[in-house]
Amino acid sequence: MKTLWRSLTVIALLGLAAALLVAVLGLPPAPVKLAGEVAAKLGASGVSHPVTAVLLNFRGYDTFLEVAVLIIALLGMLAAGLPPPPPTGSRNAMLPTLARLAVPLMVLAAVYLLWAGAFRPGGAFQAAAVLAAAAVLLHLAEILAPWPRDRRGPRLAIAGGFLLFLAIAAALLANGGLLRYPPEHAGLLIVLIESGLTVSLAVNLAAFFLLRAPEEQR
Amino acid sequence: MSPLLDPLAWLILLPLLWATLAFVAADRHGPALALAGIGAQLLCVIALAGDVASHGSNGHLAGGWAEPLGIRLVADGLSLVMLLLTQGVALALALYARSYFSRATPPAFWPLTGFLLAGMNALFLSGDLFNLYVTLELVGLAAVGLVAAGGGAAQIAAALRYLLATLVGSGAYLFGVALIYGSYGTVSASLLGTLITAEAPLAVWLAGGLMLTGLLLKTALLPFHFWLPPAHGGAPAPVSALLSALVVKASFYLFLRLWLGPFAALTEALPGLAQVPAALGAAAILWGSWRAIRADRLKMLVAYSTVAQLGYLFLIFPLLGTGALALQAGILQATAHGLAKAAMFVAAGTLIKVGGSDRVLGVAGAAAHLPVSLFAFALAGVTLMGLPPSGGFLAKWLLIDAALAAGQPWIVVVALSGGLLAGIYVFRVLRLAFRRPTAHDDVPLPQRPAALLEWTAFALAAGSVLIGLGAAPLLALIAGVQP
Amino acid sequence: MSAGLIYAATGCLLFVLGLGGVLLLKALLRRILAFNLMGSGAFLVLVGLAQRDGTPDPVPQAMVLTGIVVAVAATALALTLARRWHALTGRDDIARVRDTGLQIRRKANDRRKAAR
Numbered sequence: 001m002k003t004l005w006r007s008l009t010v011i012a013l014l015g016l017a018a019a020l021l022v023a024v025l026g027l028p029p030a031p032v033k034l035a036g037e038v039a040a041k042l043g044a045s046g047v048s049h050p051v052t053a054v055l056l057n058f059r060g061y062d063t064f065l066e067v068a069v070l071i072i073a074l075l076g077m078l079a080a081g082l083p084p085p086p087p088t089g090s091r092n093a094m095l096p097t098l099a100r101l102a103v104p105l106m107v108l109a110a111v112y113l114l115w116a117g118a119f120r121p122g123g124a125f126q127a128a129a130v131l132a133a134a135a136v137l138l139h140l141a142e143i144l145a146p147w148p149r150d151r152r153g154p155r156l157a158i159a160g161g162f163l164l165f166l167a168i169a170a171a172l173l174a175n176g177g178l179l180r181y182p183p184e185h186a187g188l189l190i191v192l193i194e195s196g197l198t199v200s201l202a203v204n205l206a207a208f209f210l211l212r213a214p215e216e217q218r
Numbered sequence: 219m220s221p222l223l224d225p226l227a228w229l230i231l232l233p234l235l236w237a238t239l240a241f242v243a244a245d246r247h248g249p250a251l252a253l254a255g256i257g258a259q260l261l262c263v264i265a266l267a268g269d270v271a272s273h274g275s276n277g278h279l280a281g282g283w284a285e286p287l288g289i290r291l292v293a294d295g296l297s298l299v300m301l302l303l304t305q306g307v308a309l310a311l312a313l314y315a316r317s318y319f320s321r322a323t324p325p326a327f328w329p330l331t332g333f334l335l336a337g338m339n340a341l342f343l344s345g346d347l348f349n350l351y352v353t354l355e356l357v358g359l360a361a362v363g364l365v366a367a368g369g370g371a372a373q374i375a376a377a378l379r380y381l382l383a384t385l386v387g388s389g390a391y392l393f394g395v396a397l398i399y400g401s402y403g404t405v406s407a408s409l410l411g412t413l414i415t416a417e418a419p420l421a422v423w424l425a426g427g428l429m430l431t432g433l434l435l436k437t438a439l440l441p442f443h444f445w446l447p448p449a450h451g452g453a454p455a456p457v458s459a460l461l462s463a464l465v466v467k468a469s470f471y472l473f474l475r476l477w478l479g480p481f482a483a484l485t486e487a488l489p490g491l492a493q494v495p496a497a498l499g500a501a502a503i504l505w506g507s508w509r510a511i512r513a514d515r516l517k518m519l520v521a522y523s524t525v526a527q528l529g530y531l532f533l534i535f536p537l538l539g540t541g542a543l544a545l546q547a548g549i550l551q552a553t554a555h556g557l558a559k560a561a562m563f564v565a566a567g568t569l570i571k572v573g574g575s576d577r578v579l580g581v582a583g584a585a586a587h588l589p590v591s592l593f594a595f596a597l598a599g600v601t602l603m604g605l606p607p608s609g610g611f612l613a614k615w616l617l618i619d620a621a622l623a624a625g626q627p628w629i630v631v632v633a634l635s636g637g638l639l640a641g642i643y644v645f646r647v648l649r650l651a652f653r654r655p656t657a658h659d660d661v662p663l664p665q666r667p668a669a670l671l672e673w674t675a676f677a678l679a680a681g682s683v684l685i686g687l688g689a690a691p692l693l694a695l696i697a698g699v700q701p
Numbered sequence: 702m703s704a705g706l707i708y709a710a711t712g713c714l715l716f717v718l719g720l721g722g723v724l725l726l727k728a729l730l731r732r733i734l735a736f737n738l739m740g741s742g743a744f745l746v747l748v749g750l751a752q753r754d755g756t757p758d759p760v761p762q763a764m765v766l767t768g769i770v771v772a773v774a775a776t777a778l779a780l781t782l783a784r785r786w787h788a789l790t791g792r793d794d795i796a797r798v799r800d801t802g803l804q805i806r807r808k809a810n811d812r813r814k815a816a817r
Contacts, residue, residue, distance in 0.1 A: 006725060009721070009724055009725060010721065010725070013717050013720060013721045014717075016717055016720075017713060017714060017717040019420070019424055020421075020424060020713035020716075020717065021710055021713055021714075022420065023397070023419065023420040023421035023423075023424050024397070024400070024421060024706070024709045024710060024713055024746070024750065025702070025706060025710065026419065026420065027400060027401055027419055027421055027750070027753070028419060029754060030400065030401060030402050030403035030751075031402060031403060031413060032286055032402055032403035032404045032409070032413075033403055033756075033758075034286060034287060034403060034404065034758060034760045035756055035757065035758045035759065035760070037286075037287050038287065038759050038760065041283070041287065050759035051759045051762050051763050051766070053759070054759050054760050054762075054763035055763040055766055055767070057281060057283075058281060058283050058287050058288055058760075059281070059288070059289055059349075059760070059763060059764075059767075060280070060281050061280035061281060061289050061349065062289065062348065062349055062352055062763075062764075062767050063767065065337075065340060065349070065352045065353065065356060066352055066767050066770045066771055066774075068234060068333055068336065068337075068356060069352065069355055069356055069359060069770070069771050069774045070770060070773070070774045071238070071241065071333070072330065072333050072356065072359045072360050072363060072774065072778075073359060073773075073774035073775070073777045073778045073781075074777075075241065075326040075329050075330050075333070075360075075363055076326070076330070076359060076360075076362060076363030076366065076778040076781060076782075077777070077778065077781040078325050078326040079324065079325050079326040079327070079330060079363045079364070079366050079367035079368065080363075080366040080367070080369075080374060080377070080781055080782055080785045081325075081368075081785050081788075083784060083785075083788060125766065125770060152242070155241060155242045156242055158241075159238045159239075159241055159242045162234075162238055163235075163238055166231060166234060166235060166238070169231065170222075170227075170231055173221055173222045173223075173224055173227055174221060174222040175221075175282070176221055176282055177221075177278065177279050177280065177281060177282040178227045178230075178231075178278065178280045178281070178291070179280055179281045180279075180281055180282030181281075181282075205773075208777050208781075287760075348764050348767075351768075351771075352767065352771060355771045355774070355775065359774060359775060359778055362778060362782075363778070366782060366785075370789065371786070371789040371790050374782055374785050374786045374789060375786065375795050377782055378729070378779075378782050378783065378786060378795050379795060381775075381778065381779055381782060382723060382732060382736070382779075385723075385736050385775055385779070386720065386723055386724075386736070386739075389716075389719075389720070389736060389739040389740060389743065390720075392740070392743045392768065393716050393739070393742065393743040393746065395743075395747075396712075396743045396744075396746040396747040396750065396761075397746065397750070399747060399750070399751060399760075399761055399764075400709065400746065400747070400749075400750025400751060400753070401750075403751070403758075
């Protein structure tokens with residue numbers, strides 16, 4: 001009985017794949033072309049790279065909500081229960097040395113990515129990912145201790161960037177819309193938001209690896 | 219009104235604000251933040267209702283950019299009803315949860331609830347298909363977190379099953395959005411309503427199928443209901459109430475929006491298509507009621523009842539656009555069920571907490587010391603059965619009226635049978651509860667619960683009945699929705 | 702056939718492969734990976750279809766960036782739950798963990814009948 005269901009599912013999926021291929025390869029051209037409109041409004045957006053402009057200005061509301069999604073994932077982890085801290089004392093000499101060499105370079109790369117996001121691919125998320133990877137590397141090399149659940153610092157860091165974004169979004173309501181940047185200040189506001197987000201997201205991503213249950217409760 | 223105080227935007231910003239503050243603060247500040255926040259949100263909805271009632275709908279361009287470049291937020295009658303339901307039920311549940319969790323709150327409960335409400339408000343107000351995907355994930359992940367909160371192996375398994383189901387659903391939805399953007403170059407719901415015609419390419423039909431099927435998976439319509447009973451039946455009572463009353467309505471709302479909005483041309487071209495959700499809905503009513511009648515645990519009974527009642531929502535699809543009040547029937551059913559199911563889970567939670575047993579048989583004799591909770595359970599049952607003058611009765615009346623007018627009598631049969639079956643499982647509980655304690659049951663009298671625990675259930679249940687009496691403004695709000 | 706269409710076609714295949722994986726595989730870790738495959742397929746279609754005529758389009762690329770973050774969050778939550786499940790039960794799949802409400806009632810009925 002079970003194999004019957006599995007075979008039917010496989011057949012249905014093959015049919016879906018065939019239909020999708022036929023559909024995708026036979027599409028007529030699209031009536032609406034947004035690329036031109038992005039290029040036209042790029043000057044008023046405060047940044048010079050079109051993808052960053054879409055991400056943080058034209059569709060900035062999406063970015064705002066996705067930061068909340070990442071916080072929710074962390075909350076889910078707190079809700080389900082944290083694992084115990086990893087066993088210590090198994091250091092080898094190579095990993096800490098590698099970490100000490102690599103991490104300063106990673107921090108430098110992250111700052112560059114954040115700054116470069118205005119005019120080439122880059123931005124807050126990429127910088128945050130590199131910073132979080134640096135934190136995980138330090139943790140694996142046992143240079144950075146795991147964070148206990150109730151420590152306030154990581155939570156404040158994560159909340160801080162998001163609350164900054166929220167405050168700016170609320171303040172801009174006075175300008176006529178949610179996240180409606182005035183064109184002359186758009187660049188500065190975007191840099192401000194991105195800096196806050198870099199810290200917040202880096203701590204959030206690192207917390208997935210570093211948050212542990214307190215040592216006593218095993 | 220100054221644009222700084224735009225209620226539409228604050229409906230999204232407020233829950234995000236208090237949820238983040240609850241994340242940083244200690245657990246004991248959670249209830250205060252939640253109650254203050256939800257209270258303010260309720261005021262925003264009322265302000266927004268005033269706007270919508272006078273102007274027909276209220277729009278807001280996020281970022282100030284016009285579509286299709288920017289994202290449009292829009293509030294019309296339908297979103298307003300859902301927002302009212304969400305804020306109202308959330309306020310009652312926050313009061314309940316504050317007392318229910320007085321001794322041990324599940325970790326991250328309050329921040330997750332705040333983000334859940336933020337996601338739902340954002341969903342009801344969004345007019346952009348990709349933005350709707352982000353809000354779907356907001357709601358879905360927060361709901362999974364709530365199911366897992368503080369639980370043992372059974373809750374974690376239920377949360378995993380729920381998560382996988384919801385991720386497949388939103389993954390299918392996202393793929394549909396990708397196909398739509400590739401076909402038309404925009405994801406604005408209002409623009410797509412004009413662009414999608416009956417001669418749409420195959421990709422659009424496939425996109426519609428994927429998106430709607432993904433949403434059915436999230437709404438737990440048969441045969442995609444497998445994840446709901448463990449998740450709703452195993453979670454703590456306030457969480458079950460939030461999930462059954464509100465979260466499943468969000469994906470149903472989106473299904474309805476897509477059916478009536480961007481994909482309207484497709485669904486009108488193939489009228490037989492509407493029979494599919496209706497047939498699945500009928501099966502859900504029968505199967506869910508059967509499982510509820512046979513359930514051994516009280517919360518499982520209520521969870522299967524949700525599976526059954528969600529079936530009613532999909533019976534309206536063959537009847538839309540025939541000029542009858544089918545749309546109003548569906549929304550009224552969603553609202554009445556939301557209130558009644560929240561009441562039922564709240565009452566069940568109190569019964570289980572005080573009685574100490576989570577089995578249906580454990581309810582025996584409860585009427586003696588928990589009369590208000592039992593009365594609330596019974597009132598909620600009145601709505602589920604569809605007895606006058608409750609909201610459920612009015613919804614079923616409108617549904618039957620529309621079905622007869624459209625020449626679909628089988629829907630009438632299903633609706634009436636569903637009411638009878640609901641009666642069986644509701645009376646199963648009530649019969650046990652009102653049983654007079656005999657000499658064999660010398661169980662010591664359990665302590666009385668906090669009054670708030672019982673009266674929130676009563677308030678919610680009374681709401682579900684009163685909605686039937688005072689439905690005129692509600693129906694007027696929905697009447698302005700196209701078509 | 703332009704590069705964009707090749708990406709889109711690959712994306713369709715990846716999506717269906719991922720969907721099959723989530724539905725048919727047993728181990729949790731593999732199902733989570735399969736979900737990521739579904740997401741990657743959708744992203745490829747988003748970007749590929751939009752530039753099938755040769756001109757790059759920044760809007761779907763920004764959408765994909767958002768989608769990647771959302772997928773990361775979902776994967777993180779899924780892995781957390783899988784890790785917790787493994788810590789509690791030692792298992793790496795959720796097969797045969799079903800709602801047993803029906804069976805318990807039947808057993809209770811049998812017990813009651815036997816007691817009379």
